[in-house]
Amino acid sequence: MNKALVLSVLTVALFSTTALAETSGKRIALSNNYAGNSWRQAMLTSWDTVTKPAVEAGTVAAADAFTTAENQATEQAAQIQNLILQGYDAIVVNAASPTALNGAVKEACDAGIIVVSFDGIVTEPCAWRIAVDFKQMGRNQLDFLAAKLPGGGNLLEIRGLAGVSVDDEIHAGIEDGLAKHPSFKVVGSVNGDWAQDVAQKAVAGILPSLPDDIVAVVTQGGDGYGAAQAFAAAGRTVPTIIMGNREDELKWWKEQKNANGYETYSVSIAPGVSTLAFWVAQQILDGADVPKELVVPLVEVTQANLEDQLAVTGAGSVTNVEYTLEDTQATIAAAK
Amino acid sequence: MRAILAKPWVWSFFAAGGVWLVTIMFTGGASTLGLSQAALTFAAFSIIVGLGQMFVITLGPGNVDLSIPATMTLAGTAALKVMDTSDGMVLAGIAVALAVGITIGVFNYALIKLLRIPPIIATLSSSFIVQSAAIWYNRGIRIKPPDVLSQFATASTFGVPNVAIVALVISALAWVILEKGIYGRWVSAIGQNMRAARLAGVPVDGTRFATYVLCAVLAALAGFLLSCFSGGAALNMGAEYLLTSIAVVVIGGTAVAGGFANVPGIWGASLFLFLVVSMLNTYGASAGVRMLFTGVIIIGVVVAASRKPAA
Numbered sequence: 001m002n003k004a005l006v007l008s009v010l011t012v013a014l015f016s017t018t019a020l021a022e023t024s025g026k027r028i029a030l031s032n033n034y035a036g037n038s039w040r041q042a043m044l045t046s047w048d049t050v051t052k053p054a055v056e057a058g059t060v061a062a063a064d065a066f067t068t069a070e071n072q073a074t075e076q077a078a079q080i081q082n083l084i085l086q087g088y089d090a091i092v093v094n095a096a097s098p099t100a101l102n103g104a105v106k107e108a109c110d111a112g113i114i115v116v117s118f119d120g121i122v123t124e125p126c127a128w129r130i131a132v133d134f135k136q137m138g139r140n141q142l143d144f145l146a147a148k149l150p151g152g153g154n155l156l157e158i159r160g161l162a163g164v165s166v167d168d169e170i171h172a173g174i175e176d177g178l179a180k181h182p183s184f185k186v187v188g189s190v191n192g193d194w195a196q197d198v199a200q201k202a203v204a205g206i207l208p209s210l211p212d213d214i215v216a217v218v219t220q221g222g223d224g225y226g227a228a229q230a231f232a233a234a235g236r237t238v239p240t241i242i243m244g245n246r247e248d249e250l251k252w253w254k255e256q257k258n259a260n261g262y263e264t265y266s267v268s269i270a271p272g273v274s275t276l277a278f279w280v281a282q283q284i285l286d287g288a289d290v291p292k293e294l295v296v297p298l299v300e301v302t303q304a305n306l307e308d309q310l311a312v313t314g315a316g317s318v319t320n321v322e323y324t325l326e327d328t329q330a331t332i333a334a335a336k
Numbered sequence: 337m338r339a340i341l342a343k344p345w346v347w348s349f350f351a352a353g354g355v356w357l358v359t360i361m362f363t364g365g366a367s368t369l370g371l372s373q374a375a376l377t378f379a380a381f382s383i384i385v386g387l388g389q390m391f392v393i394t395l396g397p398g399n400v401d402l403s404i405p406a407t408m409t410l411a412g413t414a415a416l417k418v419m420d421t422s423d424g425m426v427l428a429g430i431a432v433a434l435a436v437g438i439t440i441g442v443f444n445y446a447l448i449k450l451l452r453i454p455p456i457i458a459t460l461s462s463s464f465i466v467q468s469a470a471i472w473y474n475r476g477i478r479i480k481p482p483d484v485l486s487q488f489a490t491a492s493t494f495g496v497p498n499v500a501i502v503a504l505v506i507s508a509l510a511w512v513i514l515e516k517g518i519y520g521r522w523v524s525a526i527g528q529n530m531r532a533a534r535l536a537g538v539p540v541d542g543t544r545f546a547t548y549v550l551c552a553v554l555a556a557l558a559g560f561l562l563s564c565f566s567g568g569a570a571l572n573m574g575a576e577y578l579l580t581s582i583a584v585v586v587i588g589g590t591a592v593a594g595g596f597a598n599v600p601g602i603w604g605a606s607l608f609l610f611l612v613v614s615m616l617n618t619y620g621a622s623a624g625v626r627m628l629f630t631g632v633i634i635i636g637v638v639v640a641a642s643r644k645p646a647a
Binding site for chain 2: 193
């Protein structure tokens, strides 16, 4: 089975490298709904780093990024309509809403434009989806904790922004994990909105009422450092806090590891997934047979690779992976 | 007793006290100290921005500052970048934060006065410019505050969090200028009737100008303190203070239509807003229930506070 996979990867790699020139006249646009946090900033930077050389090398004719100001689906729909009129051959989209852009996406498909959605995906069937398996992110946390703390114990859960589907999905994954490892019990739950200061405030508020034997904190990313600060401020021993690959979280982990051998686990997806979407669009334009549903690989930071991962994480950013054409072809082959 | 009950701010303290009591009952009193300290710490930031917003709202209908979150973000970002974790640059950092506040305040009022843009639109549009400036200036990179500042912001003096002491000093100053100073009288007079105030010789433009600058400076200061407290500035760090700043003013018993302000209510309301979330979290309410209850309780407090005392 593994051999077959490797073979198919090699075959795809072999075939598509010969067909590169096919897309040299094609133009790809990035439609992005939001740029106001460090993850999105890293996403846009990665897009630039990977697409500029691709344009210079003549792989594609253009790869322009457009960001809407207001994080509104209506505004992004109008933006996509503009991109259609400007005659782009493919539109890569990080969508403000899974359903509200479907009309505009359908218009693009009808005009013969390839639409690839990633991270914030769209449900319109004619588009490609590079989705994140958020449930798996939740399950991984409990699997790690079960291995580290076989005795189980009380957990604090920090959730994301209430009402957003990502929050529900990661939470569902954590529930799955709790069912699988019944020795753990969530004794408190707060919403940290994926922001360190909000998480810090929420944890500080509930902490005085929680029992002393919290063994771990399950999180959603962007909230671990705030939780650690809240525990320290309350004068409590800091439990095992799952991190979300943010640089401030990993740096704090490194300091603790050096000081007292602190152990934890960190998981998120790389902002560089925008570059995966770029190459997927390029491959589709090139005539490659790409499945409509792809899954973004999770990026994990463990006790063993913490130093290496921290080294590739920019200041204030998120642990990043920029995908190459070969990585992308492997991902596509794996999804077949 | 009657005189106290007639004060519009007393209800926010009743609400805060009640919620505090219910929360510590959950642990039979064991959480008293921890919860009180946490409440004072986090209320401090809402108090500082709330005071600025209070003066602006008191100027009368249509006056509100929506650029508070962006101002907090830019002030925190710029100050931390200038200080660059060096203890020797603390004064420079504070100066940068204050300069950011003054610049944004002047810019806001220039839009309102010279271009005749309604304050709600003027401050909203300037907040886009300010937020973009913060993104451009530092790209979301989190720089740690100097050690001396982060220690100060997270420590307590005699059990009272230092940030709460800062908020107390600012509140005392605000109370003095509102209740005893001529400036406070002018603000209230403008809010009650701008035309009458102008005819009575109140320097309307100067007072409004000073108020918008004051609000922006307080927001900048809050952003500076918050970024020192939470270990760095983030691009989205001010976001929740937009609604909070308006909510604490209203719950605190300041008239939304302007003309009547009070400082103590800002404290009651800020403590209340933090404690109500802690209470519902403590009792394990889901996010939906939590928002529902928060809404219902706020309506209750505002109704109670705005009831005219029986003559």
